[in-house]
Amino acid sequence: MLSGIQSLRGYRQMGVTTRLALGLSLLLLLVLVIGLISLSLGPVDVPVSHVAWIALSAIGFDVPEFSRTEQLVIDQIRLPRIVVATAVGMALGVAGAAMQGLFRNPMADPGIIGVSAGGALGAVVAIAAGLTGLFFLALPVFAFVGAMGAALLVYGVAVVGGHFSMATLLLAGVAVNAFLGAIVSAIIIVLPDNAALREILFWLVGGLDARSWEHVRIAGPLILGSTAVLLLLARDLNLLMLGDDEARSMGVRVGATRLTMLLAAALATGAAVAVSGTIAFVGLVVPHTLRLILGPDNRVLIPMSALGGAAFVILADTVARTVIQPAEFRVGILTAFVGAPFFIFLLIKNKRQVYSL
Amino acid sequence: MSERNGRIPAVEARSLSFSVEAATLLDQVDVSADPGQFVGLIGPNGAGKSTLLRAVSNVLSCQEGSVSLHGADLKSLPTRDVAELLALVPQIAPYTQGFTAFELVLMGRYPHLGRFQVEGSADDRIARQAMRLTETDQFETRTIETLSGGERQRVFLARAVAQQPQILLLDEPTSNLDILHQLKILTLVRQLVDDGLTAIAAIHDLNLAARFCDRLVLLAEGRVMADGLPEDVLTPEMIELAFGVESAIYREPVTGALAVSLIAPAGNPATEPGIAQESVSALSTASTPVGASEATSAAR
Numbered sequence: 001m002l003s004g005i006q007s008l009r010g011y012r013q014m015g016v017t018t019r020l021a022l023g024l025s026l027l028l029l030l031v032l033v034i035g036l037i038s039l040s041l042g043p044v045d046v047p048v049s050h051v052a053w054i055a056l057s058a059i060g061f062d063v064p065e066f067s068r069t070e071q072l073v074i075d076q077i078r079l080p081r082i083v084v085a086t087a088v089g090m091a092l093g094v095a096g097a098a099m100q101g102l103f104r105n106p107m108a109d110p111g112i113i114g115v116s117a118g119g120a121l122g123a124v125v126a127i128a129a130g131l132t133g134l135f136f137l138a139l140p141v142f143a144f145v146g147a148m149g150a151a152l153l154v155y156g157v158a159v160v161g162g163h164f165s166m167a168t169l170l171l172a173g174v175a176v177n178a179f180l181g182a183i184v185s186a187i188i189i190v191l192p193d194n195a196a197l198r199e200i201l202f203w204l205v206g207g208l209d210a211r212s213w214e215h216v217r218i219a220g221p222l223i224l225g226s227t228a229v230l231l232l233l234a235r236d237l238n239l240l241m242l243g244d245d246e247a248r249s250m251g252v253r254v255g256a257t258r259l260t261m262l263l264a265a266a267l268a269t270g271a272a273v274a275v276s277g278t279i280a281f282v283g284l285v286v287p288h289t290l291r292l293i294l295g296p297d298n299r300v301l302i303p304m305s306a307l308g309g310a311a312f313v314i315l316a317d318t319v320a321r322t323v324i325q326p327a328e329f330r331v332g333i334l335t336a337f338v339g340a341p342f343f344i345f346l347l348i349k350n351k352r353q354v355y356s357l
Numbered sequence: 358m359s360e361r362n363g364r365i366p367a368v369e370a371r372s373l374s375f376s377v378e379a380a381t382l383l384d385q386v387d388v389s390a391d392p393g394q395f396v397g398l399i400g401p402n403g404a405g406k407s408t409l410l411r412a413v414s415n416v417l418s419c420q421e422g423s424v425s426l427h428g429a430d431l432k433s434l435p436t437r438d439v440a441e442l443l444a445l446v447p448q449i450a451p452y453t454q455g456f457t458a459f460e461l462v463l464m465g466r467y468p469h470l471g472r473f474q475v476e477g478s479a480d481d482r483i484a485r486q487a488m489r490l491t492e493t494d495q496f497e498t499r500t501i502e503t504l505s506g507g508e509r510q511r512v513f514l515a516r517a518v519a520q521q522p523q524i525l526l527l528d529e530p531t532s533n534l535d536i537l538h539q540l541k542i543l544t545l546v547r548q549l550v551d552d553g554l555t556a557i558a559a560i561h562d563l564n565l566a567a568r569f570c571d572r573l574v575l576l577a578e579g580r581v582m583a584d585g586l587p588e589d590v591l592t593p594e595m596i597e598l599a600f601g602v603e604s605a606i607y608r609e610p611v612t613g614a615l616a617v618s619l620i621a622p623a624g625n626p627a628t629e630p631g632i633a634q635e636s637v638s639a640l641s642t643a644s645t646p647v648g649a650s651e652a653t654s655a656a657r
Contacts, residue, residue, distance in 0.1 A: 013459075013498065015476070016476065235470075238456075238467075239464065239467065241453075242453060242454075245416045246447065249447075250468060251438075251441070251467065251468040295456070295457070296454050296455040296456055296460075297456075297460060
């Protein structure tokens, strides 16, 4: 696949619209195929044909018989889970692409401005306080508030004193991440309740078990909205990648554009973290890999990262929930387990390109 | 200067002052360029040439003073409109994160596109034309990182050309170029100016500045020391005052352009009056002294 990069030279010379149409239809097909297979896999065996019938009957077609159990499993268990996986993958993909562009650093990931650490703190507080048993949405709400609070804290630290730069933002992110991580560790250590500890550990690894349509309703609109904002500003991000002066002389309102993009990326990541915990590596490895293949134009890269992230998370979650049946792995373990070696492989294979950035 | 010919200047900077951390980089600078004029900014390192170009292109905003483009106040113009009107070629080409030369040049079209628009075949054509003019079409599919400093500089000039601005600002456009491309690039800018473009360029090479520019502005320590025709600005006294270099000025016999011979740092023991005098007289026998020659503008 990577030796194909050379032969993709032709692809990079096509117009933006052609590149998008080609790439998006390929990835969309991939997402659909993976999604369909994923729907049919699990403890209750639902043949792919039945999955198709259930889908067709939902939009009013006359189809052969399928069982009520099959329909329930698909409608209420597997489909919402896959839709959450799609939304989370999309969010992490676009946020990662945006962060890498904004920080002009291919190593940036969505958590760089504290969103993941803040989400973790929020979730840990909700679990430690025993709120998760009382109130079904306590976990996502606390995680989201924590994520956004941390992002605002990082931004606040970076702007205080008047002179803002992406370097200060990065350093503030590192500091706040470490600080919030310390609080999370402290809570874990003093927590006497073993069940809560297990819940925290599960959350920190990131998982999509038992996700419902309710989770889709919380995270979906936020993720779709912020993805749309990032797509609209993709062209400006191309110029921002060349430096503030360059961008300004080419007509970009640097401060406003950057703040909007940071906020949109934080919202998308925060919403994803709220419904899935901290899923590692997706936001780093997906945009990075796609950039090596497609080139750096964000007008192509951001939408492709959305679908690429979705495909990756659905696939990882499908493997996570089927590989050691009836028990479940967690999707976060899978993404890191597969993502990290693949990333190392990319680094070695493309040393020259990556380090010349 | 501008009212003299009754035209609104393309660029007019009035009493610009800019300081950063107690260093005054620009101190009450007045500079203007008429439409279709090629103005050269000369001066020693740290004179404020780049800062002035950045102020005029809206990249930095000065604490005092104002800039107007074709009579409109820069601060009242939307950022995008400024980019449609004016292009800046940076002194040091920035890191480009893996964009190819063609992709970068095509970015010059961004200010002309609507929010939901992508480049069309017309933009493609303009970008390719700009690359031909700057002889960068050979690098089309190469990423900027793989190009040499001079090649990179020409790609950024190509982008500025593709931007089709009315005003072109160049920050030492020839600093990384070989002699052939120095001449080619300045000739290209000269042609664009003759076709109606207004250009302001910071240029280190006094001979090139004298030869290609209509007017020179000499900056030193953030202030304008001289502003006028090359032959009025480039005098041995001025050069010694601004650069601390002893020089001789004459008409170059082959090109007919004003030429500067840099003799030695002023006040250096090697430049005792006797030695300096000798070199000057040796030079003036070989060429026509300026004062006597017809002081028309330099060869174009």
